[in-house]
Amino acid sequence: MGLILAAILLGAFVLLRLSAGRSRVNAERAELLSTALDQASGAIAIADDRLNLVWVNESACRVTGYDRSELLGRPVSRLLIGTAPRSFFINVWRTIRRGAAWIGILTLRRRNGYFTSVHVGLSPLLDQMGQLTHFLAIQDQSAALEAQQRDFDTRIRTDDLTGLLNRPGLIAAYASAYARSQSAWIGVLDIERFR
Structure with a gap:
């Protein structure tokens, strides 16, 4: 349930950011959504089509142990190296590039060298023409609670x-x-x- 709510919030955030004019109402809504996403209890990250991180919330920083400045602009692979066979990640990214969501458990390498497993949903973000522009990762905390x-x-x-x-x-x-x-x-x- 938390994964769905976060995806809806993020989708609304992206749409508002893309279509926001100069109107004050849109700017206030975009700021509210940005604040909500940043303060969400589950980790949320956005990567560009080359799999470089372009946005992470505070929870993503807590989960990985990295500061935002250490994550942004860096490849997602920095967090995933040595955690699964390369073929696993190739299949995951193929699934997402086809336009399908992927839900499962990923093992991340934290800044301190330790590993942590997170239940995550990965989704493609498409522009108005249906072209893939970004990837979205949202941590599902229900698995952690279970x-x-x-x-x-x-x-x-x-x-x-x-x-x-x-x-x-x-x-x-x-x-x-x-x-x-x-x-x-x-x-x-x-x-x-x-x-």
Whole structure:
């Protein structure tokens, strides 16, 4: 849902920027959209048809660890080198150049050398003649929230030290097994004096 809203906002922003006359109303709307995109919680980036970054929001800077000045004018490949086979990226860019959107997980190389995975939607931006002019990347944060929820669920059901089920995890597993088969067994092993 966040990906769709950001795409709509960005589309409106691009259209206003392209068609904005000198009118004050259009200038105010363009400024509002620009502010909204820049302050969006998900990373948003625009690259030209040669895949050089021309615009990024603050969230993109946070995700990558780079300042805006370090990203703008630089190739997208700077963030993607060594993260997947070259053939993968060739297929992704072919898909987008054909006019289709691509949605998936990309691994980015952060400024500090570490890698981070982001769920992202990549779309072509076309001019009024239907010609590709730019590429749009919008981070979908719902995947990150789902991963956080899975991590939270795992952490409340397992022991941090051993990774084994703790009491709430064991109770939930027992209840689930019992509900499926109407019978379940539990074995207990006291390992306090185990040597």
